[in-house]
Amino acid sequence: MVRVDGTGGPNSLIRVRGLDKTYQRGGGEIRVLQGLNLDVDKGDFVAFMGPSGSGKTTLLNLLGGLDVPTRGTITVAGDEITHMSGNKLTEWRARHVGFVFQMYNLIPVLTAFQNVELPLLLTKLSKAQRRKHVETALGVVGLTDRMNHYPRQLSGGQEQRVAIARAIVADPTFLLCDEPTGDLDRQSADEIMALIEELVKEYGKTVLMVTHDPVVARRAGTTLHLDKGLLVESAEPQQVAAGGRHEI
């Protein structure tokens, strides 16, 4: 269950307390997040909405350990990440976070297979084990037959599927999706959202997603709006039906 009032229990997968983020701009301070609280349980699918500059991506970056808050704490699966050193945080990201970006951010000189394999290069898996994991991840996103294609040989939707396969291949604790459909047409966006829903419903993944698109946001279990640096729960949250879950 998702809470924004700071009343979540200690068993929450993600627990955010009093999160502040201030930027220095042109000699002045811009306080983007102001004492934000958030509790997310395992298997939740949360969409963050809000106008441009409201701090959605900032929040996602903080949750993913890409940026550090000005104040407050973020605890994920018992690990408090806000005070981790740079190296520890890097290791933590490799183990716990799968990133999906709006522009896919695939490496153009690597094939789909090699792109998906990247996070596994940081593990001690053998080449054969890595191959098996990559094939499984590409199977989940339905692109086994495109594994030897380069990003330029794939459509936008297919590229985003490869990016999702890369995000899930190391079986991270949660996925962070920053406008995953922002660069796609409606049909491709629907396919990507169906895939993300499948990851939540079938495989029990926890997904936190930033989007501008209300249609996309409605597919999440919970939609939260960022307003004046705080999270506000949407009036009509759509619950993702609980279904049978599989481990990837």
Place this chain on the structure above:
Amino acid sequence: MKFSRLILANLLRKKIRLLLTIGSFAVALFLFAFLAVVRDAFSRGADIASADRLFVMNRTSIINPVPLSYADKIHRIPGVKMVTHDNWFGGIYQDERNFFPQFVIDPENQRQVFPELIVSDAEWQNFVKDRQGVIVGARTAERFGWKIGDRVPLKTTIWGSGNWEFNIDGIYHGKRPQDDETQFWMQWDYFQEHVPDALKGQVGWYVVRVDTPDDAVRVSKNIDAEFANSPYETKTETESAFAASWVKQFGNIRFLIVSIGMVVFFTLLLVTGNTMAISVRERTSELAVFKAIGFSDRKILFFVLAESLVIALAGGFVGLLLAVLAMPILANALNGMLPQLVLAPSVFALGFVTALAVGLASGLLPGLGAMRLQIVNALRRV
């Protein structure tokens, strides 16, 4: 190595740029090898000089002679083991461009004073018996296609006029690869018969072998003291000092070559550094993704450095390989003006080490920049 495919893929992303950068390294390493070989050839005399050999020449200049009568006096000085003498002949074989060093030698002691230059006993005996006989270095014989029994004319430019005829009685070889195999040795007696009377009985310089190298300084001083205040005062120095002063006549070759080499490598550093910086800048968002998914700062630095090192090694290898292939052509173009051009293993090693150092240095700044990249800022640039 599991990252090798990744490094290779990044290297090959701009193939023309990669080839041009490798080409820059190759040209620089080729030039480095060439300069090193020329420097080595110039300083070869000093490097291979025997520690127990002294050169005695006229104090005024090496072109001024010293009397033959000094030989016995030098031989009597304590510590002197053997004495021989040489004259510079300076003849022309067919064309002035066919330069090779020609010496009038003293057959009696030549082999004992220069034991590293080997001639078979049979050939030496034929030479000693033949007043017009000559012993030729293997490289010069090969250069002109000479063989034993050939008759060779040399036009004199110093000792009168006309052609002098010689019979090739033997070919000498150096014990070591770096030994000079370009010389042409002729008989003192034949020389004496033909030079003008005013020049008879005068030698160009003496070469002295001492009992022990430790005694070289004392013996040098004693030789020069023996002839002090005479019409032909002498200057005695070790063979290496003699060779070094000979090279100095051409100017400060070492400084010149080192300066050119440094400019070449500094330029290479700027070129490759710029290339690596552009390459890294183009991949800012990709590097941010690598960091986001868990690649550490050190790994990012490693990737950039590995790329620049691979370029440096490939370019270095190509450059040095080209140098090996070009060496005979260069030697031919120099027309024997320098001793044999030898691309020594030390030049290879130094070339590779220098290439690696330039590769590391050129990748270091872009690598550190990539390492310090702020993921959030870099992703925002997409």
